[in-house]
Amino acid sequence: QEKVQQSPESLIVPEGAMSSLNCTFSNSASQSIWWYQQHPGKGPEALISIFSNGNKKEGRLTVYLNRASLHVSLHIRDSQPSDSAVYLCAVFGDNSKLIWGLGTSLVVNP
Amino acid sequence: GGIITQTPKFLIGQEGQKLTLKCQQNFNHDTMYWYRQDSGKGLRLIYYSITENDLQKGDLSEGYDASREKKSSFSLTVTSAQKNEMAVFLCASSIIRVSNERLFFGHGTKLSVL
Numbered sequence: 001q002e003k004v005q006q007s008p009e010s011l012i013v014p015e016g017a018m019s020s021l022n023c024t025f026s027n028s029a030s031q032s033i034w035w036y037q038q039h040p041g042k043g044p045e046a047l048i049s050i051f052s053n054g055n056k057k058e059g060r061l062t063v064y065l066n067r068a069s070l071h072v073s074l075h076i077r078d079s080q081p082s083d084s085a086v087y088l089c090a091v092f093g094d095n096s097k098l099i100w101g102l103g104t105s106l107v108v109n110p
Numbered sequence: 111g112g113i114i115t116q117t118p119k120f121l122i123g124q125e126g127q128k129l130t131l132k133c134q135q136n137f138n139h140d141t142m143y144w145y146r147q148d149s150g151k152g153l154r155l156i157y158y159s160i161t162e163n164d165l166q167k168g169d170l171s172e173g174y175d176a177s178r179e180k181k182s183s184f185s186l187t188v189t190s191a192q193k194n195e196m197a198v199f200l201c202a203s204s205i206i207r208v209s210n211e212r213l214f215f216g217h218g219t220k221l222s223v224l
Contacts, residue, residue: 090153
């Protein structure tokens with residue numbers, strides 16, 4: 001059964017710091033990987049996706065994918081209090097099935 | 111832009127009751143989804159629909175029915191609410207159901223069963 005694991009479970013950083021979140025998946029043939037942000041009482045909102053090995057940068061966000069090690073990471077530069085949320089990693093596997101991680105809770109202290 | 115509207119926002123039911131959750135989208139997306147979100151568990155797919163009147167079971171379909179009578183709406187029925195059940199039900203849509211597609215979510219319906 002395909003699995004997605006996220007670490008750490010929770011992360012506390014000061015305002016302006018870099019936040020680094022990790023996600024490992026079990027299927028090397030996975031398609032794209034998405035990161036979603038979920039604020040309390042709201043639905044998840046897509047942030048960024050990656051398909052090819054390497055990195056992708058959008059604004060303050062950078063994603064790194066290494067398919068050989070089944071690992072993807074999300075880095076948020078200059079973290080802001082408004083970035084405080086749960087971050088979900090979602091991996092497209094076989095038959096376009098989306099597998100979700102449990103999330104990392106990020107708190108950015110002013 | 112578009113929006114996904116879920117109603118009601120909060121739903122309190124009694125054990126054994128049949129409960130219906132509704133979802134409307136104005137993206138004109140073909141595919142719609144119902145997910146369940148429990149504390150400590152990842153999002154689990156209950157049902158999805160790739161077009162009007164289509165229904166496909168997800169991993170968690172037992173105990174639920176769904177209906178897609180119009181392209182813009184997708185409803186979910188809990189056929190018999192379980193005592194002390196507490197979860198958030200999330201509706202989502204995407205243009206089509208293929209890999210790499212972004213999902214757009216509503217804000218959820220929070221269910222509590224007494």
